[in-house]
Every structure is written in structure tokens, then in C-alpha cells.
Amino acid sequence: MLNPVSAPAPHAPLLSVQGLGVTYETGAQGFWGRPKSFDALQDISFDLKAGETLGLVGESGSGKTTTGRAVLRRIKTSAGKIVFKGNDITRTDGEALRKLRRNMQLVFQDPYSSLNPRMRVIDIVAEPLLVHGLIRHVDEARDRITELLRVVGLPADAHDRFPHAFSGGQRQRIGIARALALQPEFIVADEPVSALDVSVRAQVVNLMQDLQKELGLGYLFIAHDLSVVRHISHRVAILYAGRMVEIADRDDLYDHPIHPYTEALLSAVPVPDPRTQRQRKRIVYGGEVPDLVNPPPGCRFSTRCPLVTDQCRKDAPKLSERSPRHLVACWNR
Amino acid sequence: MAIPMPVTTPVATTRKATQRPSMMAKLDELGRELWQDKLGTLGFTVIVALVLMAIFAPLIAPYDPAAQSVMSRLKPPAWLPKGSWEHLFGTDHLGRDVLSRVIYGARASLIVGVLVVFFAGTFGVVLGLWSGFKGGRTDAIIMRIVDVQVAFPGLLLILLVISVIGPSMTTMVIVLAVTNWMVYARVVRGIVLSVRQTPYVEAAEMIGCKTSRVIFRHILPNLTSPLLTLGILEFTNIVLAEAALSFLGLGVQPPATSWGLDVANGRDYIFVAWWLITFPGLSIATTVLAVNLFASWVRVTTDPQEREKRFAYQRAKAAARSKRRQPTSAARSHGGRT
């Protein structure tokens, strides 16, 4: 398997995110009222190389989905820079943004609601080609679609069927085929297997890995399942309440977690082996993810952290490098 | 809690139902399902009969509805003493044949109903789409307009406009359309807001679809079934409104006919000749009832979960019936299915 540590970087990263921030408005109070706002995401930075997978892990409210949508320029950013293949795309909009879609695509979580139930498979997969003017009629793309469907492991006669005739795993393959139609270099996969049945997840994970090897795709793999992330990622970032708390190469992060939150998260994941599971030391911290509208000052984990000091409550720690390529945001570790 | 729906489990894709059934097969299935629902079938039959009656009125009606005859004024229906088979439903104070007037009267109701539903629907759907899709200030303004107009008494507005412009069929259609579009805008906006959140609409935007394509290809098709039910129910409202306006003398003008107009004409003779208001009145009631019966079938049919439930109830009923008929084979009462 590709080892990102020893692989020298021959050129600039495919995607570089620097200090990304997203501010959400909570809706205006009344017709003329001034909208309130809060920071859903603060100071997110990472690089992604072609052929590499960055796993983005966090619990609900951590901002992992927001990060994926912001990088794809689906939602407005309030701070920072997104550089894709050397071009700053932070302010790209209109027709240029539409063109950009050819290079970056999204695979959705829910294979049931992400396919239009009223469109045939061929219409779904060919739609990207159609709207970008690469073909004028769906029938022109028949051979190309057949090839795409074969690549994602769907039967050749899938063309004229509607999504309801397919199972969850097969629908997810249709979604992947749609994302691949424009031959993008970068794909955001937003929890692509969490809605699938256990026995089908492996099929999709394997498919995504094969596609990456063959096409050199860069993945931003968003998930809450740390086991799947460990399997597919080269590098892993942990988000908590809108901030990045730790980012490192995969084995480094799983074997030597530094941030107390990462530790707790890893210990909370159950292992399907009763003997191991019963012996594992579980670190269970009480409390809940803080309310983002009124976040605690300082470190956002300070309300649950056992190591908390006065400094944590006052000042937010910045990410700093503890060992090569291993960055942590914590005052006490 | 929700019904467990094992039907949503992945169904083997190879054996059957891999492709959408053809149009004919679908119609056939719908017809069968309608037949199972006796009230729905009744409603549908009456509607079809009414439509045919309106279209072929000149062929069915025994007389010209406007033809007066002083000789045969206020004749009672045929089955009463002094009634004659020449005028089945009797005649009115000008000697016009009530049956013929009822048959021709269907035209006014149906035409006004269909036209108003079409115009009000189109206008409301467009504004609802715009409002829901744009959101923000646009949405707020359109919805406030809707609120204001809903709050304003519709009948008052209609009276005002008609007394200024003067009554006619066209005026009535326009006025009714202008006062009945709000419900469509509200419903459509609500659906657009929820459909916009669905991942496949986001997917369409992600792959680079332009706004118009997103709206017409991905959002609009979701509106068909709720709009169908709404349109059918609104139709009954319009039929009643048409009757009311004609009754007030602000709708259909003589010599044209309308059920509402006839009820108004017969009002003065209510104690002498009850049939003058009874038959047009019954026609209005029958139409409204039939449309409502049919609409309630449509509503259930377009809701997948309700549709499954109805299916199961009907099966259970059929099973119980066959059990009663042959108590010996009760154990395998379910064997007859395919």
C-alpha cells in the first residue's frame, strides 16, 4: 500500500486548505431583524495529494460535513483560502464555479435519497456530461456509461432501470459512477458507507480503493466510523466542535494519539471481539459537545477534558507539530 | 410509530419488476385498485358521467334549455300527478325544461372549475416555486402577500370587482382565479423547501446543473401528486363558488344556464314548485360529493405508506370473506394469491 510518509512530494498538493472558517447565520429575528451568527468552523488547514486519502473524523456538530461542503465551494467561507491545483478557488463563482465542478465531485451518504427516483440510471450518470455540454444527447454517451457502470461493478443492463430497482450498495455504486463521469481528480466522500448494510460496506470501500489506485484520485473521506477511516485513509484529521484538534499520518494517529479527545474517541470505538473488547481500557468522558452558538472561551474540549487548566479555559490552543507531520492543538500534551 | 416496512429491503433485482412497468400495465393496475375502492369508483363514475353529459349536452338534452313555453309553465316532474313524460323533471316558471337546464348547467360548472383551477394553479405554482427557491426576502414578501390576501374576505373582493367590471363568465373565471391561487403557492413553497434539502437536488447542483434544470428536472416532478389531490379538491370549491356567484346574479348571465342561476330563479317558487331548486341543487351536491370521494382515493393512492395499508386491509377483508364462505379451507385462506 502507498506509504505517504516516504513518498516524496514531486509537485504541489492537489488541494491545500489554509485557515478555513465558516460562519453560519441562525436566521433573522423577524422580518427586519439582524441575523445572529456563529462559527461553525474555525482555522481548518490541511493538504491533500493526488492519490491520497485524508480521513476527516468527528462527531455530530464537529463540522466535518461543513468542511467537505466548504472545500467544494457549496457553502460560503468566512476566512481562509482554498487552493486547488495551484489556483485559489476561494472566491470563484458563477460559470467558473460550475466549470470547477468537473474537477471536484461529491459522493453522498444516503444512497436512497441522493438519486432522483424519477430518472433512469443512464440519465443520472450521463447528466454531468450533459450539463457540461460534453454530449448533446444521453444516447451519445451510451458506450461511455456502459464502461462506467462496468468499472463500478454494475450489470450492463442497468441503463434503463430506475434507482428503486437497486439495493443500497448498488445505488451507492450509481452515485460513484455519477461522480466519476466527469473524470474528476478530487472527490469528497461524505460518509459514503454509513448508510449501507454491514455486509455491503466492504464492497464499496474496496471499490473506492481500487478506483483511487487506478485513477489517482484524491479523497476527502468524511466519516464518524474510525474503523473504516483507519482502513481507507493515509492521513487522518480529528475535528471537535468546529476546530481541528489533531492531524497525523494514519498509523501514527491510531497508535500514538496525543490529544485527550482523540484518545477518548479511539477508546470508545467497540472492537468486534469480546475478549479484546472486555479488556480494553475505555476512556469515557462525561458531558456533551458544546453548543456552537455559545461556545466556551478557550479550548472547546475544556468542558469535558480531564486535564483542563485555567489556561485551557481562557486561550484556544493552536495546532503545533509534535513529531514530523503530527500536529496537535492542546496545552497539556 | 412507523409501520415496519420490510418492503424497503433490497429486493432482488434480477427476477422481476426490474424495469418500470409500461404505461398500460400501470393504468391497468390503477384501474384494479380503484375498483377495489367502491366509493372511489362511484365518485370516478359520476365524474366521468358529468363530463360526458357536459360535452354531449346538445345530443342528450331533450329541449333547448332556453326555449320558453308559456303553455307548459311550472309542470311537475313526470312521476307526480299532472306531470308528463315530455318533461321528466318538470318545467320552470317560463316553461323551460328543467332536465335540459340541468344537463346544460353542468357545462358552466365544469368549465369554470377547470379554468379557474388551471389559472389559479399555474399562477400559484409559479409564485410558490419562485418563493421557495429564492428564499430570503423574496420569500418573505410573497408569503406576506399570500397572508394578506388570505386574510381579506374573498367574496367581498369578488363583489367589488364584478360590480365595477360587470358580470360575465370571463370576469368570473378571472376573479375566482385571482382569489384562489394562494393555497397552491403555500403548498408548493412548502414542498420546494423540503425537496431543496434532499440530497439528489444537492447532487444536481454539485454536478453543475443550472438553476432552471434543477427546478424543472429535479424539483417540479415532486409536485405532481400533491398538486393533483389539491387541484381536485379545489375544483369542488370553485364549483360551489361558481354556483354562489351565479345565485347572486354575478356569474353566469341568462340566457346561459348554470346550476347556481337556476337555484336562484327557483327561489321564489320554492313552495309552489320544489323541483326548480331541487334538481340543480342536487346536481351541485352530487358533483362535489363525487369529486371528494375520488379525491380521497387519489390521496391514499399517491401516499405509498397509506397505499400499502389500504392494500393490506382489503386483503384481510377478502380473506375473512372467503373464510366465512368455506370454513373448511380457513387454514389456507391465503393460498389464492400469486
Place this chain on the structure above:
Amino acid sequence: MNISAMSNNEPLLEIDRLKVEFDTRRGLVQGLRGVSLSIGRGETLGVVGESGSGKSVTAQAVMGLIDMPGRIASGDIRWKGRSLLGAEGERYARDIRGKEVAMVFQDPMTSLNPVLRIGTQIGEVLERHLGMTRKQARTRSEELLAAVGISAPGRRLDQHPHEFSGGMRQRVMIAMAIACEPQLLIADEPTTALDVTIQAQILELLAELQQSLGLSIVLITHDLGVVAGLCHRVAVMYAGQIIETGLAEDVFERPAHPYTQGLLRSTPRLDEVSDRLISIDGTPPNLVTPPDGCSFQQRCPLSGEACKKAPQLAHIRPDAEAACWQPSTPAWATPLMSPSISH
């Protein structure tokens, strides 16, 4: 932890060859196809399966929640030896459901009434089932919230469900379920909607309650990891049948059925790195027309002539059963690559 503490006395709940059918427009869906289970006192049983395997339908049948278009076609459910089906059974069932058997659902938001205070909702259970006065119910509710690890329970009683986070709501649901001191708690995917760290908290809570109250628990889940931590026994369901059952350690260490083997090897593990996952091709069968013979045969690498006849659950060890003609045969070799890609 002493996990082999299994009492030999009569089982609490017995499910006997239960069949549940759903009459749909697409045909008769056989939701459960002869499921037999039994749960003893103080025991934790994990029921594992994918969506559509029938694991939730089993729980719903016990709780009397099978509604149109579904119905129980045959079989029996017995609580302490007495049937819960039929006219007399229904009456008996009304007495024990919610009282001796309680259930916790996946989504706590839909099971709580959003307009009523938490205290009112717990109090209602206590007043109805145990005939407490309002004052007694309030005191008891406070104790219950404290028992499920909610701090400041007195203040929390006066709050509405939306003021609780997902994990807290699930704690409230558990508090309501244990309000009448049930002997059996059925938990249907209790942690699926929750985050990992919150899931760990809830599982910890269930384990504690089981110890302190001597509860029996049926834990229904698709997550093998959740079962591994909490359950004494495991039943694996596939296509409306139980295909393997045994002690948790045994099933995880020596899975006998090819499906169980595949499930365990296709799930990535936190503590292991592998290059490639085993993948079980295909999808579960259509339950309108389930295949003759073994329901896993289309996806099974071992399937042969024998599998055209349906295998029954049979003992493979004293404490373990599997429904397979070749149990305990390693079924999955090293995986192959997907079809190659020329783009």
C-alpha cells in the same frame, strides 16, 4: 467480569417458530420465517443482522407492535411460560408489556412527546402502571433520572425534550423503560443515532443497570462491536431467520456460518490494518419469493447441491447452533481485485 453467569431456571421469554408476514402490493413479504429464541434471567442476548433481516420485527412482535400490513402468521411468544398471542394471551400481554418487558427505541426524539415536560412523561408511566400519586411519581422520577446518570435531575424534570441532547434523551428513554422495574429490556439499535463517545456512555449505562437491577437485555443491533462488549449470547439473523447462535466469545472467535464469518471479516477493525476487506458479493434475497433451500446460497462461496435443501439450526457444539450444511468450514479466501479499469 463474570459473564458466564447463566441461570438454569426456566427462561423468561421464549419465541417459538415465529412467522410474521407483511401483505404488500408486491406480494406477501415473509418478514420472519420461523424464529425461535429464548432469554433467561439476567442474560444479555445480542441479535445481530442487517436491515430487513427481521431483527426489529422480532422485537416488535414481542411488544405487540406488529401493525397493518403485518401480522403474526404462526408460532408463539411465551412470557414465563404463558402465551402472549390469542385472545387470552392479549389480555396477559397488556399486563406485562411496558411493565415487565420494556423497550428502548433507536430514535429517542420520535418516542418522546415534544410538548410535555420530561417529568410529566416519566410520571405518567409511574402513575398508570404503578398507581403512584403525583408526588410519589415525582420523587421516583428524580431517582430514575439520577440512576441513568443525569445530573441535576430535579431541574431536568421540568425541561422539555428539545432541551436535551441525543444522548441525554436516550438516557431519559432508558429511565422510562426501567421505571416499572422490568425484568426484560429490549433495546432496538439504542445507540445507532448517537456519536461514538455517547454510544460508549449508553452501553456503559446498560451494563451497569443489568448488574444492579438483574435485568435481562435483548440488544438488537447491526454493529458487531456493540454486541462484543455487552452480550453473553449472540443470535445472528439473515433473511428472516436465525442462522447462528452461541456464546459471544465462541461466535466471534469461531464463527461457524459462512455469513457470520464474512460479516466479521468484512468489517474493518480499529485494532488491525489490512490491505483489503473481504466483501460478500450480492444482496440479501427478496423475501417475497425467498429462495428454496438456504437463504444465503447465492452469496455463499461454499454453496453446493446440498444447499438447495434448507438447513435447520443444529448443534455444532454444546452451546452453539448454526444453520449450515458445512458449518465451521473457512469460507472466505483472500479477496480478488474488482474488474480492472480503463478510463
